[in-house]
Amino acid sequence: MKSIDPNQLPERENYKFLTGSIIPRPVAFVTTQSKAEVLNAAPFSYFNIVTANPPMISVSVQRHNGEMKDTARNAVEQKEFVVHISDESYIHEINETAKVLPPDESEIDLTSLTPIDSEKVSVPAIKEANIRMECVLEQVVTLGDGPACDLLIGRVVQYHIREDLYEKGRVNAEKLAPVSRLAGNYYAKLGEMFEIVRPK
Numbered sequence: 205m206k207s208i209d210p211n212q213l214p215e216r217e218n219y220k221f222l223t224g225s226i227i228p229r230p231v232a233f234v235t236t237q238s239k240a241e242v243l244n245a246a247p248f249s250y251f252n253i254v255t256a257n258p259p260m261i262s263v264s265v266q267r268h269n270g271e272m273k274d275t276a277r278n279a280v281e282q283k284e285f286v287v288h289i290s291d292e293s294y295i296h297e298i299n300e301t302a303k304v305l306p307p308d309e310s311e312i313d314l315t316s317l318t319p320i321d322s323e324k325v326s327v328p329a330i331k332e333a334n335i336r337m338e339c340v341l342e343q344v345v346t347l348g349d350g351p352a353c354d355l356l357i358g359r360v361v362q363y364h365i366r367e368d369l370y371e372k373g374r375v376n377a378e379k380l381a382p383v384s385r386l387a388g389n390y391y392a393k394l395g396e397m398f399e400i401v402r403p404k
Contacts, residue, residue, distance in 0.1 A: 220387065223249075228384030228392045231290035232263050233298050235319075236278035237327045238307060243319055244274045245301045245311045245330070247290065249385035250353075259360040260342060261287060266353045274307050276344070276354035283341045284325040285358060288333035292381040292393065297332070324362045334369060334380060338362040 210218050223229075232251035236244045250264035263285075265276040272280070279285045290298055294317070301311035312319060318331040325338045339358030347353050369376050377394060384392045 223385075224387035227386050229386075231295075231298070231383060231385050231391075232261075233288040233290050233301070233330070233333065234263060234275055235286045235288070235327055235329060236275050236284075237282060238274070238278050239281060240308065242308055243310045243312055243328055244278055244307075245317075246273075246275050247298050247302055248275070251287075254357055261337065261339065261358050261360060263287065263356045263358070264353050265356060267351060270350040272354060276356060277307075279341055279356050279358075280344050280354070282327065284327045285339050285341070285356070286322055286325065286327050286329045287337045287339060287358065288330050289335040289380070290383045291334055292383055293334065294330075294332045295383045295391065322362070323364075329364070333364075334366040335375070336364045338364075 208221070210221075213221070229249040230251055232248045234246055234248060238244065248263050248265060250266070252262055254260035254262050263275075265273050267273065267276075275285070297315040297317050300314045303311065303314060305311055305314075312330075319328040320331045322329045322338045325340065327338075329336050329338070337358075337360045339360055341356060342359040343357040345355040345357070347355055365375065369379050377397070380394075382394055386392055
């Protein structure tokens with residue numbers, strides 16, 4: 205087995221190793237709003253659950269040359285954001301929002317996606333998403349040299365889900381058809397599912 209010291213690798217090689225190994229990764233499609241009420245939208249695959257009580261999720265927003273990206277800055281300033289679960293039905297539109305734009309331009313304008321009002325936060329959501337979570341900012345943790353990223357911890361204050369996806373308190377993963385991130389430009393569909401019962 206090959207041993208590699210990450211401290212001996214340049215940042216790009218560490219990035220490639222991590223994103224090629226930690227797969228598949230769920231993709232959060234995040235909307236935030238600036239003080240000037242510009243709707244920002246972008247996908248993030250450094251995303252996961254933090255806790256269920258209270259419900260919290262995390263999104264790690266990598267900085268660019270040490271500077272906060274619009275998503276992190278807006279979330280920190282407005283204390284709110286909306287996370288949409290990426291799925292096959294609109295993944296190509298989500299990909300369009302990954303383009304780097306100035307803060308006064310909305311990535312939504314590059315797509316045919318439809319902004320709609322949220323219920324408990326002021327940040328608009330995206331109608332085409334089959335699952336979305338309205339969040340208030342619980343905490344932001346700045347990490348790494350430079351610094352490198354802003355870890356947003358969001359407390360979920362409202363869920364929205366397409367009715368036929370939610371059955372007896374469970375989300376139907378096959379109907380949702382989630383999309384996950386691999387390395388490079390590659391994504392993956394849900395694929396074959398199997399069950400392993402946890403020991404008691």
